[in-house]
Amino acid sequence: MPLRVLRFAGLEPWRTRGESGSMADREHVFATERRALLAEGNRLKAHYAEVGFTAGGKAAIYRVFDLHDRYEELLPESVVARCPFTGSAVPWPIDSVDLDGWYWDYDNPARRLRGRVLPTWLAMGGAVRLAEPVASAPFFCMPGPDAPYVVPRLLAHPQVRAVVAQLPIGPHTGWAVTYFGTRRHLGVDLENLWGTRRYEVYYDNGCWKGWAGRQQHTGDYDFDLGPWLDSGKLLWIAPDDSGATLREGLPGCPYVDLGGTRKLQMIHDGKITRY
Incomplete structure (x- = not known):
């Protein structure tokens, strides 16, 4: 039985797990335990792949479930956006x-599910400018293209606006692009959640409903952010702005004309493929 099927068996997707404590405390605990969790879990996953759903394999994979749970609980939250309609900050584990x-495992991401989001929250895509060499991991990671972009099928809707924000991911530079709207049902596919093959679907009140997905293709993206910034449809948060202040307009925006290949990126065992 595939790991992904087992992993979600019996999961209560509306329940958001987490630990109390300040963001700094959570970041410290996560950084302290992360290496050991990944090392043990990757070893046990390799063992399960070798022996299958035997007695030893079952013991290994059930231990992996526990390790995933701990990893998900420890994920610290970063502010990735601020809603242009309500002014509320959007922290994200x-x-x-x-x-x-494991958060970045494309096929089996270990993520703390959001039981509820802002009623105006629609989707979050993203991009990463890689700093080589990249860390090796035994799974496929697809962090998006190497420059920030918007999805015109979403942003062209009159009731949708987006926010781009920069955040470091180890030695790499990441950009989250979050979409907000005054109505939830747009009549088009949304954007896959950053680094995964699917997106979460929510009811009008922001409660979790389920999943859907769309095949990623750079033909769906617009890397020319200038016109969207000029129109006020795309807002931005300056790098390292702890207050996550929303800024509007093209002048001073650091996210335009960044260069790059504009291709999707896939990482496996430290090797990068762009296509």
Whole structure:
């Protein structure tokens, strides 16, 4: 039985898990335990792949479930956006230590599910400018292209606006692009959640409903952010702005004309493929 099927068996997707404590405390605990969790879990996953669903394999994979749970609980939150309609900050549990964390496993991401989001929150895509060499991990990581972009099918809707923000991911530079709207049902596919093959679907009140997905293709993206910034449809947060202040307009925005290949990126065992 595939790991992904087992992993979600019996999971209560509306329940958001987490530990109390300040953000700094959570970041410290996560950084302290992360390496050991990944080392043991990757070893046990390799053992399960070798022996299958035998007695030893079952013991290994059930231990992996526990390790995933601990990893998810420890994920610290980073502010990735601020809603242009309500002014509310959007903290998100994310592994910003590096791309070798299970959070970035494209096929089986270990993520603390959001039982509820802002009623105006729609989707969050992202991009990463890689600093080589990249850390090796035994899974496929697809962090997006190497420059920030918007999805015109979403942003062209009159009731949708987006926010781009920069955040470091270990030695790499990441950009989260979050979409907000005054109505939830747009009549089009949303954007896959950053680093995964699917996106979460929510009811009008922001409660979790389920998953859907769309095949990623750079033909769906617009890397020319200038016109969107000029129109006020795209807002931005300056790098290292702890207050996450929303800024509007093209002048001074550091996220335009960044260069790059504009291709999707896939990482496996420290090797990068762009296509």
